[in-house]
Amino acid sequence: MKPEIKKALSRACIGFPCGAGVVCLLPILWGCASGGGVCLTTGALVLSKGTEAGAALFQFLCVGTLGAAIGFSSIFLEREGSFLWNSLWHFLFNITAFTATAWNCRWFEVRGDRFFPRYLGVTAVLAAFYLIVWAARCIAWRSDVAAIRKKMGLAEAQSGPSPLKWRESLPYLVLAAALFLLLRPLLAPLDGPDVPVLTGLLLPWLCYPFTAAVAGFAAGRQYGPCPLLPPAVLTAFLPNLLFFSPAYDLSQGLAYAGIALVFNLLGALWGKLRQKQK
Structure with a gap:
């Protein structure tokens, strides 16, 4: 067996329990946020399987398989060739696995005519995750290229960091601000009035924390502590x-600012450790 396949299979084994854990975690978070009870499955899935226990077991296996597929798909990002095409195949593989899981588990089938709008909304959130990571990587690559040019004498050295590192952290500030400002207005029309999965669950519990964490870590890894990022x-x-x-x-906004601060400091620490290793 090739080492790449062996590594992908080991990641799939890790992804299965991680994916299955989401089955329990997200409903609990939704129940805490909405003040209602915890419901592990949708009513449509219970009707199709006959019992709530059977529906929960079926969803457990489906989401575990989705986690395994996500772990296995990491092999696409480590292949030789164009990183753009490898990322595209990685995204298509994962979105196909997610579509199959969402369809089989009846996640958005509160009313039949609402499946595709909600599915498109969740797909947009997943695509936003990719854009966040891609934007952070592109910013980091530009910084690395600028550092290489400076060492080669192709660019004039700057006098030093700007006050509060506003110039260095500006791309990350714009990235985080754009997603926090635009995602909810864009996804709200796709959400359902009865169960707001997109704006009530995915945005506050997944997308916003992920955005704050990625922006904070990427900025810290490149430029060290950036004090303007959390208030931004x-x-x-x-x-x-x-x-x-x-x-x-407001407490949610404070939590996201705290996430940005913590990951910014972690990124700064990670950057220093990598410099020492070099």
Whole structure:
């Protein structure tokens, strides 16, 4: 067996329990956020399987398989060739696995005519994850190229970092602010009035924390602590308070700012450790 396949299979074995754990974690988070009870499966899945236990077991296996597929798909990103094409194949593989899981588990079938709008909304969130990582990587690559040019004498050395590192952290500030400001207005029309999966669950519990973490870590890894990033994340979150359903509160914005701060410091520490290793 090739080492790449062996590595992909080992990651698939790790991905199965991680994916299955999401089955329990997300409903609990949704129950805490909405103040209602915890429901592990949709009513449509229970009707199709006959019992709630059978539906829960079926969903457990499906989401575990989805996690295994995501772990296995990492092999695409390690192949030789164009990183753009490898990333595209990685995205298509994962979105296909997600589509099969969502369809079989009846995740969006609260009403039949709402499946595709909600599915498109969740797909947009997944695509946003890719864009966040891609934007952070592109910014990092540009910084690396600038550093190489400086060492080769092709660019004039700058006098030093800007005050509060505003110039260095500006691309990450724009990235985080754009996603915090635009995602909810774009996804709200695709959400359902009865169960707001996109704006009530995926955005506040997955996408926003992920955005803050990636922006903070990437900025810290490149430039060290960036004190403007956490308040910028909080400021970009504030317009979300203008929406009434589902309602957000200020504590969520403070939590996202805290995530950005923690991951910014972790990124700065990671960058220093890598410099020492070199």
